[in-house]
Amino acid sequence: MIMKRLIYTLFILLTICYSCDSFLDVRPTGEIVNNELFETAEGFEEAIYGVYSYLAREPLYGKNMTYGLVDVVGQYFSGGWDQHWSNQLRLYNYKHMEVRPEIDAIWESMYKGISYVNNMLENLAKHDSTKFALYNVYKAEGLGLRAFMHFELLRLFSESIIQNPNATGIPYRENYTYQVTPFDPINESYNKIIRDFKEAERLLATHGEYFDRVDENAGGFVKDRVIHMNLYAVQALLARVYWEKGDLETAKNYAMKVIDCPFFSMEDKTNVEDIMNGIISDKETIWGLYSEEFPNYTRDVMYSSGGNNYYDPKPDYREIYEVDQDGFDYRLDKWFQTLSDHGAEGLRCMKVVDRFKVRLNTRPVTKLSGINMIRLPELYYIVSEYYLLSDNMEMAATYLDKVVKARGLSGFNKGDGIVVVSRMNINNDRRKELVCEGQWFQIMKHYNMSIYESITDQTFQASKDIYVFPVPDNEYEYRN
Secondary structure (H helix, E strand, O other): OOHHHHHHHHHHHHHHHHHHHHHHHHOOOOOOHHHHHHHHHHHHHHHHHHHHHHHHHOOOOOOOOOOHHHHHHHOOOOOOEEEEHHHHOOOOOOOOOOOOHHHHHHHHHHHHHHHHHHHHHHHHHOOOOOOOHHHHHHHHHHHHHHHHHHHHHHHOOOOOOOOOOOEEEEEEOOOOOOOOOOEEHHHHHHHHHHHHHHHHHHHHHHHOHHHHHOOOOHHHOOOOHHHHOOOOHHHHHHHHHHHHHHHHHHHHHHHHHHHHOOOOOOOOOOHHHOOOOEEEEEEEEEEEEEOHHHHHHHHHHHHHHOOOEEOOOOOHHHHHHHHHOOOHHHHHHHHEEHHHOOOOOOOEEOOHHHHHHHHHOOOOOOOEEEEEEEEEHHHHHHHHHHHHHHOOHHHHHHEEEHHHHHOOEEOOOOOOOOOOHHHHHHHHHHHHHOOOOOOOOHHHHHHHOOOOOOOOOEOOOOOOHHHHOOOOOOHHHHOO
């Protein structure tokens, strides 16, 4: 069984690399992919793998949407790939000549990914649903990816719906077309995102839950579901969407669907070092993007550079990781490395650096290289927050403790009958846990927090200018 899995894993990784090149790179700009690709199941699978691989590139989750641009504006890092560029980002000068192209690239790259998905979905709709054994799985993964990419754009380029329910949303593109798509009101953007996710959930619940079953007719596409937009990924992302929308009860209900399933669990505190490390977590990851290049990106930027991108030393990082709790937070020593030997203050973040290669020059063949897109701790935070706002302090502590105890801390419920948990406690742990995952800036935006910037020692008050990225100018030019 183990040998069979290893052989399959090697095969699928080679398939993904090939698929990305053949699907994304064969056509000139503006030319629809040759429909011959979409005459076979293999063609659709190649197209879907191509989208996953595209998302894992540096303009998106290979850097800027994880440990890169979005975490720089989250004030995690005080060094930079280009000091001037990163410092302008930290000061929220989004229209600076060196910053604006990086932000524009996120918008343009994400919509290009959406166009790939729409092309696949439109071609799939031309076939009868009985033609391919995994027809509904292909459709569900496409709808889930489309909803996810639109949601990520909405979080960055629109105001928070909690702060402004009448804000402008984004264009929701449902067709492979070059026609201009209007900007929706933000509530309509959420409705379309939720609609696509729920349809994906319905299809996967009926046809595509392959974590605990084997379908010999399905072929290799259903293996290693963690690197696909699987059923639990859709449910976890719906929890994130409803949390962002301010519907905590529905967010909690979706989070519990994943927490209660038997396929994910918190890692033991002694293994904190190897939860990510350029790999997809065996236990905690609900959805990840396979990528052989991601560990190379992070090693070059976070390690081989001599630590130019380091954790912000002000306020003192030990205070950040030691706040709230008794016990020892394993994340502090396992995810960071001091820079005293490089003549700099602060920490080098090693959380996403492939230390298997750093230490051993090889990675165990059972480990999938890649990017953790959504992990179990995020869902525990959502459930904890729900119970906190429901005035059930004990349950709030129970779910928050699922994370903090797994990281080596004593927990908030010490069994002495005195349980005190606050939203600040939850957010403190979110900040510690989600470094290099592109989430903390979104959390600050959700709560309309003011932001402290340490290099210039100033505090930025929450505003649209800080929390809303500018839409590329050419998006408006196309509308004239």
